[in-house]
Amino acid sequence: MWAKAGDTLNRPIFLCGGDLVAESGFVGSEGFPSSYKANSRCTWRITVPEGKVVTLNFRLFDLEADSQCRYDYLDVYSDHSAVGKKLGRFCGTFRPGNLISSSNAMMLEMVTDGETQSSGFVAFFKATQPYESQICGGKMTKSQGEIKTPNWPDGKYPLGVSCSWLITVGPDEVIQVKFDKFVVEADTECRFDFVAFFNGKETDDSRLIGKFCGDQTPEPIVTSSNELLVQFVSDYSVPLDGFLASYTSLPRGSQPPAVGSRARSVPPEPVVKPVATVKPTIPTTTAPPPPTKPPRRNNPRTRGENQRVTPSRPNGNKPNPQNPVCPKTCKRNGTVKTGFCSSEFVITGQVTSMAPGPRGTLVVNISLIKAFKAGRLTITQAGETMAVKLVSRCKKCPLFRRGGNYIIMGQVDEEGRGTLEPGAFTAPYKAPHQKLLMNISKQPC
Known part of the structure; x- marks a missing residue:
C-alpha cells in the first residue's frame, strides 16, 4: 500500500502482514521506519508468477537482539506453509543474506514480545528464474x-x-x-x-x-x-x-549414500556459547543483581546476538580472590612484529564488557574491528559487528577500559576462546595501526 506525502513523494505504508502478489515489491515490518508494535504476530505471503522463484534481499534490519532469537524475530519460509521449509529465523541488527524460495511462494512471519521495540525491517522481493542468478548457480x-x-x-x-x-x-x-x-x-x-x-x-x-x-x-x-x-x-x-x-x-548402488547426515565442517573444538548469559557470583553483602531476561520461546540455530554482561563489582567489605600467576608489575612483552608472529590470534576491537571469571580471571567481550590472524579463535555475531570472547589470567593485566579500542594478541584454548597471559601484547588501537598490521600480516614470520 502506498501513501502520498505532499505532491512529489510517495512512500510505502507497511502493514501487519498481507498477501503480496506481484513480480517484485517491498515488504516491511508494520509502521517501518517507526518502531514496530509490541506483542504482535504478522504474516506476509508473497506470490510471484508460476515457474519462477522468490528472491528476497534485505535492505534494512533491526530487531531486538538475542543469541537465540527468543523475543523478537522474523521467520522466513520457502512456501506459504510453515511446515518443513524454513529458510531461517533472524533477529538483531545484522542483515541476513539473500534468501531464495524453492517455489513461486514465500512466507514471512514476524513475532514480537512486550519489550524493546526497534525499527524492524524492510526487504525487496522479486521473481527470478529457478537455480539461476546474475553471478552464480x-x-x-x-x-x-x-x-x-x-x-x-x-x-x-x-x-x-x-x-x-x-x-x-x-x-x-x-x-x-x-x-x-x-x-x-x-x-x-x-x-x-x-x-x-x-x-x-x-x-x-x-x-x-x-x-x-x-x-x-x-x-x-x-x-x-x-x-x-x-x-x-x-x-x-x-x-x-x-x-x-x-x-x-x-x-546407483555403487556407494552407500550419505542421506540424513547433518555434518558441518567447522573447527573441531567443542561448541562455545558466544556470550555468557549468567553473571559470575562473587562474595558480597549487598542484594544480588536482578536476573537476566528469562527465556520465553524456544528457538534452535539462528542469527543475532547482542547480550551484554555487566561486570560484577566488589562491595569493599571483602577482598577479591588473589591470582598467584599475576605479577605485581604488568609489562607488555615484545614488539608488534614479534607479538604478531608468536600469537595465535591478532585482532583489533573495542571492549564492550568485562566480568570477573573463575579463579581470579577476567572475561572480556570484544566487538571486532578486524581480525588479522584468527587461528582457532571462535568469532561470533553481535549486532552489526563480529565479536570474540577473551579470558585474561589477571584482572588488571593487561589493563582494559570499557569502550576503548585495542590491538590484542594472544593464544586460543581448547574451547576456541582467546586467552591472554600476563605480558600478552596489547596496545591502544589507532587508525595508523591498520596499515602497519596489514603489512606485517603479509610478511613471513
Missing part, C-alpha cells in the same frame, strides 16, 4: 562438472549472495561431490556463510545431506537419487576464499 545436466563460489580463484566470494545449482544425471545414476578447496566463514551452527546439499530439487530439511562451513574440507558426499540441489549463502561480513568442488555421476 544454474542447471547442470552433464555427467561431471565443477561448482565453485563466485570470484574463485581470483578473489573472495561476494557479500550477501545466494547461489543455487541443480545437478541432474541419468535416472539410474547418483551424484558424488568431492571438494578440492574449502574456506568459508566458520560458525558452530553454520548460520552465516554455508553451503548445503539436498537430495532432489527442494531445500527441505528431510532431504538435507549436509551443511558445511569453516576451513575443514568436507568428506565426499553421495546422493540417493539422480538430482542434487546445492545452495551457497553468504551474509554481509567476513568474505573468504570460498570453495571449489567437482561432481561426477556413479552407477
